[in-house]
Amino acid sequence: MQKVRTSIITAAALMLSAASLAADFATSVVSYNPGIGFATDFSTGEGYTNALVALGEPSRVTPGLFGGPVDPFNPPYLKEQVVSIGVGGSLTLGFGTPIRNLPGNPFGIDFIIFGNAGFVITNGDFSGGGITDGSLFSANEGTTRVSVSADNVNWFTLDPAKAPVMDTLSPTDGLGDFGKPVNPSFKGSDFAGLDLGGIRGRYAGSGGGTGYDLSWSIDDSGNPADALAANFVRIEVLTGRAEIDGVSTVPEPGVWTLALLGVGALAFSKRRSSL
Numbered sequence: 001m002q003k004v005r006t007s008i009i010t011a012a013a014l015m016l017s018a019a020s021l022a023a024d025f026a027t028s029v030v031s032y033n034p035g036i037g038f039a040t041d042f043s044t045g046e047g048y049t050n051a052l053v054a055l056g057e058p059s060r061v062t063p064g065l066f067g068g069p070v071d072p073f074n075p076p077y078l079k080e081q082v083v084s085i086g087v088g089g090s091l092t093l094g095f096g097t098p099i100r101n102l103p104g105n106p107f108g109i110d111f112i113i114f115g116n117a118g119f120v121i122t123n124g125d126f127s128g129g130g131i132t133d134g135s136l137f138s139a140n141e142g143t144t145r146v147s148v149s150a151d152n153v154n155w156f157t158l159d160p161a162k163a164p165v166m167d168t169l170s171p172t173d174g175l176g177d178f179g180k181p182v183n184p185s186f187k188g189s190d191f192a193g194l195d196l197g198g199i200r201g202r203y204a205g206s207g208g209g210t211g212y213d214l215s216w217s218i219d220d221s222g223n224p225a226d227a228l229a230a231n232f233v234r235i236e237v238l239t240g241r242a243e244i245d246g247v248s249t250v251p252e253p254g255v256w257t258l259a260l261l262g263v264g265a266l267a268f269s270k271r272r273s274s275l
Contacts, residue, residue, distance in 0.1 A: 023179035024249045025057050026093035030152060030232060035089020037241055041079055048084035048243065051091055058114040058207070058246035060174030070174035072199050072208065073130050075118040075138065082116045082243040087142075090236040092152075093247055098229040099148070101214035105250045109181040109211035112250065113235065115140070115167030116243040119191060119199065131195050134188035140167040142240015146212055148230035155234065156217035156225040164210050166235055167242040173200060176207030178248045184211050209248065 032051035039048040059076035061069055070076055085091055099111045117139035121130035144166040149155045170182040182203050191199055217227035233247055 023177075023251045024095060024097040024099075025178075026055050026233070026247045027096040028094035029055065030092040030094050032083070032091050033089045034084065035086035035237055037086035038089065039079075039082075039084035039086075039241065039243060046079060048079040048082060050079065051083045053079075053081055054083050054091060054093060054244045054246055056246065057178055057248070058172055058174075058209070070172055071196060072119045072171035072173055072203075073121055073126075073132070073196060075116040075171050076245050077116055077138070082245045084241060084243050085235065085237045086241050087237055087239060090234055091244060092232060092234040094152075094232050095230075095249065097249065098150070098231050099214065099233070099249045100229050100252070101227060102250070102252055103215070104253050106181055106253070107184050107211065108213045108215065109184065109250050110214045111230075111233065112178065112181055112209035112211050112248045113146070113166050113233075114172050114178070114207075114209040114245045114247070116172075116245060117167055117169070118171045129195065131193060132191055132199070134190065134192040136168065136171070136188065138167075138243070140165055140237070140240045140242040142242075143238040144240075144242055145236040145238055147234040147236070148214060148217055148227055149232040149234070150227070150230055152232050156219060156227050158212055158214075158216040159218050162216045163212055166210055167244070168210060170203065170206070170208040170210070172208040172245065173203055174207070176200070176203055177205050178207040178209070178246070179251045180204075180206040181211035181250060182206045182208060207248075211250075 029051045034049045059070050059081045117136045119132040120135045120137050122133045123131040146158045146163050147155045214227045217225040219225045
């Protein structure tokens with residue numbers, strides 16, 4: 001019987017490990033224009049202009065003397081973590097695995113952009129007992145435009161009436177799942193009066209970020225473009241300034257369902273064979 005349990009646990013671990021690979025992150029920088037007014041290091045004057053830092057998963061920990069775990073009160077802020085885009089600037093990223101328009105995704109979100117905004121602590125406790133009123137620091141106060149393409153030739157803008165401004169809600173949580181979106185209906189006021197535990201409760205396991213849906217894509221005439229998949233994402237800053245730490249796809253929910261069903265089927269089979 002112990003052998004059966006071991007086999008089931010091993011199979012479950014392998015299935016869930018394979019399922020987790022469904023989440024993907026940007027793998028290449030196609031182009032980068034820092035624009036005007038991009039962020040610079042206050043001590044050295046060096047620009048936050050290394051676009052390669054936007055590849056791979058967002059930061060879970062900020063290194064260095066003043067670093068520590070990334071959470072909604074402590075966003076990534078080093079130039080080795082985020083790339084900055086000023087007015088008129090843009091960043092185009094490529095993906096090894098296509099972003100897919102999956103209506104079954106949580107809230108319909110297909111990909112998530114992570115910035116470096118953080119929740120303001122209003123009770124003065126910066127030692128771990130902070131409480132926010134829902135306002136943000138380091139957030140983009142301007143406007144952004146997000147576009148998608150399957151071939152880096154034909155581009156479709158995500159409807160600005162639906163697509164939120166990038167580098168605002170929701171601040172990154174390094175303990176969360178970067179492939180799981182936060183409920184996009186939340187506003188800053190929905191986090192008022194919450195500590196870190198309360199914020200994580202609202203996140204429901206998400207790693208934060210700003211979510212986008214490929215079904216928001218429109219053509220040059222403003223008509224729905226019905227983009228089914230995208231291999232490229234372009235982020236443009238029209239006004240203000242934005243920082244980017246990474247872009248994640250949202251894995252297909254069915255992957256997890258099939259994995260769990262597989263575990264259950266294996267358990268049933270092993271049990272029958274042991275009788």
